[in-house]
Amino acid sequence: MKKVGVAILGLGTVGGGTYRILTEKREMFRQVQKLDVSVEAVLEINRAKAEALGVPEGVLTASLDDVLNNPAVDIVVEVIGGVEPARTFILSALKRGKTVVTANKELISKYWYEIEAVAKEHRAGFYFEASCVGGVPIIRTLIDGMQANRIESMMGIINGTTNFILSKMANEGLDYGSVLRQAQESGFAEADPTSDVEGFDAAYKLSILSSLAFSAKVPLEEVYREGISGIDIKDINLGKELGYTLKLLGIGKNTEKGIECRVHPAFIPKSNPLASVDGSFNAVLLHGDSVDDIMLYGRGAGALPTGSAIVSDILYAAKQQEHYYTPFPNTKKADPATRFVTDFETRYYLRLTVADAVGVLSSISGVLGRHNVSVLVVEQRGEAKNGAAEIIFITHKTFENSIQAAIAELKKSDLVYAVNTLIRVED
Amino acid sequence: MKKVGVAILGLGTVGGGTYRILTEKREMFRQVQKLDVSVEAVLEINRAKAEALGVPEGVLTASLDDVLNNPAVDIVVEVIGGVEPARTFILSALKRGKTVVTANKELISKYWYEIEAVAKEHRAGFYFEASCVGGVPIIRTLIDGMQANRIESMMGIINGTTNFILSKMANEGLDYGSVLRQAQESGFAEADPTSDVEGFDAAYKLSILSSLAFSAKVPLEEVYREGISGIDIKDINLGKELGYTLKLLGIGKNTEKGIECRVHPAFIPKSNPLASVDGSFNAVLLHGDSVDDIMLYGRGAGALPTGSAIVSDILYAAKQQEHYYTPFPNTKKADPATRFVTDFETRYYLRLTVADAVGVLSSISGVLGRHNVSVLVVEQRGEAKNGAAEIIFITHKTFENSIQAAIAELKKSDLVYAVNTLIRVED
Numbered sequence: 001m002k003k004v005g006v007a008i009l010g011l012g013t014v015g016g017g018t019y020r021i022l023t024e025k026r027e028m029f030r031q032v033q034k035l036d037v038s039v040e041a042v043l044e045i046n047r048a049k050a051e052a053l054g055v056p057e058g059v060l061t062a063s064l065d066d067v068l069n070n071p072a073v074d075i076v077v078e079v080i081g082g083v084e085p086a087r088t089f090i091l092s093a094l095k096r097g098k099t100v101v102t103a104n105k106e107l108i109s110k111y112w113y114e115i116e117a118v119a120k121e122h123r124a125g126f127y128f129e130a131s132c133v134g135g136v137p138i139i140r141t142l143i144d145g146m147q148a149n150r151i152e153s154m155m156g157i158i159n160g161t162t163n164f165i166l167s168k169m170a171n172e173g174l175d176y177g178s179v180l181r182q183a184q185e186s187g188f189a190e191a192d193p194t195s196d197v198e199g200f201d202a203a204y205k206l207s208i209l210s211s212l213a214f215s216a217k218v219p220l221e222e223v224y225r226e227g228i229s230g231i232d233i234k235d236i237n238l239g240k241e242l243g244y245t246l247k248l249l250g251i252g253k254n255t256e257k258g259i260e261c262r263v264h265p266a267f268i269p270k271s272n273p274l275a276s277v278d279g280s281f282n283a284v285l286l287h288g289d290s291v292d293d294i295m296l297y298g299r300g301a302g303a304l305p306t307g308s309a310i311v312s313d314i315l316y317a318a319k320q321q322e323h324y325y326t327p328f329p330n331t332k333k334a335d336p337a338t339r340f341v342t343d344f345e346t347r348y349y350l351r352l353t354v355a356d357a358v359g360v361l362s363s364i365s366g367v368l369g370r371h372n373v374s375v376l377v378v379e380q381r382g383e384a385k386n387g388a389a390e391i392i393f394i395t396h397k398t399f400e401n402s403i404q405a406a407i408a409e410l411k412k413s414d415l416v417y418a419v420n421t422l423i424r425v426e427d
Numbered sequence: 428m429k430k431v432g433v434a435i436l437g438l439g440t441v442g443g444g445t446y447r448i449l450t451e452k453r454e455m456f457r458q459v460q461k462l463d464v465s466v467e468a469v470l471e472i473n474r475a476k477a478e479a480l481g482v483p484e485g486v487l488t489a490s491l492d493d494v495l496n497n498p499a500v501d502i503v504v505e506v507i508g509g510v511e512p513a514r515t516f517i518l519s520a521l522k523r524g525k526t527v528v529t530a531n532k533e534l535i536s537k538y539w540y541e542i543e544a545v546a547k548e549h550r551a552g553f554y555f556e557a558s559c560v561g562g563v564p565i566i567r568t569l570i571d572g573m574q575a576n577r578i579e580s581m582m583g584i585i586n587g588t589t590n591f592i593l594s595k596m597a598n599e600g601l602d603y604g605s606v607l608r609q610a611q612e613s614g615f616a617e618a619d620p621t622s623d624v625e626g627f628d629a630a631y632k633l634s635i636l637s638s639l640a641f642s643a644k645v646p647l648e649e650v651y652r653e654g655i656s657g658i659d660i661k662d663i664n665l666g667k668e669l670g671y672t673l674k675l676l677g678i679g680k681n682t683e684k685g686i687e688c689r690v691h692p693a694f695i696p697k698s699n700p701l702a703s704v705d706g707s708f709n710a711v712l713l714h715g716d717s718v719d720d721i722m723l724y725g726r727g728a729g730a731l732p733t734g735s736a737i738v739s740d741i742l743y744a745a746k747q748q749e750h751y752y753t754p755f756p757n758t759k760k761a762d763p764a765t766r767f768v769t770d771f772e773t774r775y776y777l778r779l780t781v782a783d784a785v786g787v788l789s790s791i792s793g794v795l796g797r798h799n800v801s802v803l804v805v806e807q808r809g810e811a812k813n814g815a816a817e818i819i820f821i822t823h824k825t826f827e828n829s830i831q832a833a834i835a836e837l838k839k840s841d842l843v844y845a846v847n848t849l850i851r852v853e854d
Contacts, residue, residue, distance in 0.1 A: 021575050021717055032642045032754065033574060129572075135718035137572025144571060145564025147460060148448050148738035215459045273724065276703070290448055290735035291562035297700065297722035308717035311575035321748040327459065
């Protein structure tokens with residue numbers, strides 16, 4: 001039976017989950033996978049974490065050199081997170097010819113080109129299923145399941161923290177700040193929630209998934225990003241009345257005009273399968289030209305779900321005679337032949353506070369019309385107060401640049417007191 | 428660049444879709460997959476089909492020997508369907524060392540042991556992603572994505588025809604017979620619909636998927652099977668009022684008692700993600716002990732979706748240095764160590780016509796109670812007529828043998844005029 005030695009760098013949540021799966025299921029992997037997978041080294045400074053998991057004395061180390069010099073280690077699992085020291089550790093392991101498995105979406109989205117070049121040079125494997133959508137095998141599906149397709153689009157809920165917050169706001173009618181605090185207290189959001197709530201985490205994942213789906217490197221800089229920290233519960237409630245659910249979406253499209261990638265809050269109709277993906281669950285809807293729609297749904301985070309993806313990569317990697325490398329150029333930038341779309345086309349929900357006066361609506365409609373923004377729904381909400389009224393517009397499909405130009409002009413108008421909200425509406 | 432020669436046996440719906448994808452996307456596969464995949468032979472007697480697809484003269488043949496003797500053919504795609512001649516063709520190809528890709532669920536569920544033994548002996552590959560759930564990469568997910576899990580259960584809508592019929596009955600309030608006729612006219616059901624509507628097709632797929640999920644051969648004979656031809660629109664409507672949607676489900680469980688596999692109509696609550704899977708879409712919900720719930724959703728049939736799975740297998744197979752074989756025994760029967768559960772435990776919906784008389788309810792409840800069937804909901808529906816009333820029960824979890832014994836006793840009772848319906852209720 002083939003022996004596979006694994007080293008785990010970092011015993012945080014995911015490292016701990018990975019250790020547990022590998023040790024508890026060793027016999028199952030021997031029987032079903034015909035692989036004898038053993039944890040040969042664990043790099044962790046915090047001895048208490050190692051003791052709590054029962055890591056044996058001889059396996060635990062605080063020195064990367066111990067790990068890299070250990071000839072029994074074939075596969076190095078990096079679950080430290082962040083850019084450094086993870087980047088240096090991964091590059092060092094690859095240079096020794098060791099295959100690397102990681103969950104580090106930030107690192108991959110920023111240094112994929114560098115890591116893959118080193119992996120290729122040393123014929124080592126580089127696997128990162130766990131970096132996107134936790135335990136859901138989305139990367140395996142893109143690489144090994146949808147190859148017969150030109151993938152035209154993807155739309156997903158790819159960050160659990162923001163989905164937890166938005167679901168709770170919508171279900172309980174609470175405002176952003178108080179739900180964020182609850183999420184922090186119950187461990188669903190970090191003490192510094194910026195990476196999740198401002199959409200960075202989702203943008204990392206979208207750059208990775210889009211690159212694989214569209215077979216073209218999509219650098220992080222090409223992903224439009226907007227978070228949920230400015231979301232007002234008022235708009236969630238108004239959207240609900242209009243039949244919409246608010247989600248933080250990662251959207252990727254590959255059209256004749258080029259590749260378009262964006263992360264932002266969006267209203268989707270309740271009939272969209274993503275609308276019912278609640279709490280910390282994630283889901284991605286893919287459209288391929290042969291297979292039509294496919295949706296994958298599951299847990300986007302957590303010790304065991306993400307550990308499941310890591311261990312899946314270990315077992316998969318152990319069976320490869322030749323590792324897979326993407327055909328992307330080894331530069332930080334995209335292939336110059338790849339075009340990116342920034343003036344994307346969608347529908348918009350717009351909430352304004354305007355003067356309660358005759359001719360206001362026609363004036364605003366005039367501004368929108370001059371910028372080729374045509375209106376599908378317009379509603380005044382509530383009674384006018386102190387000479388001011390609140391109006392909601394939902395537009396037909398229009399271009400981002402057009403709506404932004406229209407808003408710039410509206411902001412200059414004496415009749416428009418405030419542009420409260422602009423939220424994109426997707427189908 | 429590696430050259431891969433493909434032969435397609437049969438130009439039916441799926442064969443045609445496969446031919447189109449392979450020829451139209453040849454350049455994409457060269458660029459992205461670094462594989463030059465060419466269709467070297469097409470076995471089809473109907474020349475008109477071949478001409479409609481533009482199959483070149485030199486590629487078309489009516490002789491299997493032509494295909495097998497062609498040294499340019501590496502991979503043989505069998506899309507004839509049914510047991511013979513598909514079985515003989517596949518075995519002949521494998522004996523020549525050619526890898527086989529097939530969508531033939533009936534053949535695999537009945538002759539897997541024989542085919543795999545021959546494939547192993549000749550070190551040829553045997554791939555069948557397209558046999559289950561069309562374009563959805565469920566087999567790849569089981570083999571390459573969920574290996575870190577002990578899969579505890581799966582529940583799926585794995586037959587498009589019956590889902591189309593049940594969705595249409597529910598949405599339009601039509602009876603089974605008229606919807607079946609419409610489905611036949613529009614091509615969603617075959618002229619002889621038996622394989623779909625009586626659950627055979629779903630049972631084939633469930634035996635394949637359960638075998639892979641539970642790493643134990645589940646012969647077709649161990650799959651309990653019940654179709655939808657006896658479904659009364661009345662029960663669909665009554666179920667709807669109670670918050671349930673009726674689906675034909677394939678259910679597999681792997682518990683301490685053993686493996687349990689069943690195909691039958693079942694009520695599921697509207698909150699179950701499978702409840703909103705409408706029309707000809709398919710979906711499978713899997714539960715792994717590490718990853719928790721995963722759902723895969725997509726088109727279960729059709730030329731291009733199923734062709735997508737076939738071509739995915741071709742590209743995947745072409746990259747393998749060693750093919751994968753299941754560790755199942757090479758006999759038709761299951762491993763004697765595998766236990767199967769037939770007395771499964773679930774909830775039940777029961778509709779009876781009973782005498783409109785004092786003491787009837789207590790008499791029926793007494794019978795149920797004696798068989799350890801405890802009742803969650805009991806309702807009389809409508810007014811009593813001609814001395815008869817209609818009563819619906821929904822039970823707590825109980826065993827199949829218990830409810831069957833209770834029904835046998837109820838049928839003997841003078842107070843019970845008819846046992847109209849027994850439908851299982853799943854969560």
